[in-house]
Amino acid sequence: MGGGQSHPSVTEDLLEDYTTLTYLSKGEILYLMKKFKSIDPDKVLADYQHRFSRDKIIQKFDVLRNNPFQDRIFRVFSSKRDDSFSFEDLLDLCSAMSADCPPDVRATWAFRIYDLDEDNQITERDICEIIDRLLDTKKNDQNKLDDESKKKISKNILDEIKLDHSDGISLGEFKYILARFPEFETSFYFRM
Structure with a gap:
């Protein structure tokens, strides 16, 4: 410098x-x-x-x-x-993850993180694994949901969110939905 x-x-x-x-x-x-x-x-x-x-x-x-x-x-x-x-x-x-990162950009990164199988859409399989991760089932088996319950939750999420009637949520759909959730800005972020 x-x-x-x-x-x-x-x-x-x-x-x-x-x-x-x-x-x-x-x-x-x-x-x-x-x-x-x-x-x-x-x-x-x-x-x-x-x-x-x-x-x-x-x-x-x-x-x-x-x-x-x-x-x-x-x-x-x-x-x-x-x-x-x-x-x-x-x-x-x-x-x-900065507070100054625009929500649209942050949503793109979030999509990449949640697209666990990296097939450019968030599918039932991704959502089921996301549920397991959020419930921390690797550390606590008592939190585990049965496969049928996870599939039902995934189906409900997909039915509510996907706009093009495909098998998953595209990046565009993901951004569109997250733009309507003001909590996203404060939940997908961290302080240094």
Whole structure:
């Protein structure tokens, strides 16, 4: 950042680029860089684009620790789909989860996370797994719903939401529905 360098890994030009390309402020970006760098300062100084494993990222970013969609978040936001994050991957995630991210953009990221089988639609199978994740059935078997109940819930959701009478919810339908739920903006977001 020239003579008044406040962070050794981010040049002023790069910081400007990041603020232009994300919904984050300079302060938020520098804060994220500081936390990211603290995972292993030598690795980040040697290679600014170093990729840290999911475990290392979660150790520093508690907000991801208990998220039932943690695996999907890493799948969707990992630019190399290797379950690891570079600093820019982390910026993408934090930008998408920022309070300043437009609902339409946030809905697109949410769709990608909830499209568990990555077939470009949220189907009954996706919804059944989403229910299991939200009920945390891996940790607590008492919360588990039987398959028939999950299918009934999925069918009701699909009947209410899908507009084109297909087998699933498309990205366009997902955005259309979420635009009518003001709670989405406060529920699909986190603070750094």
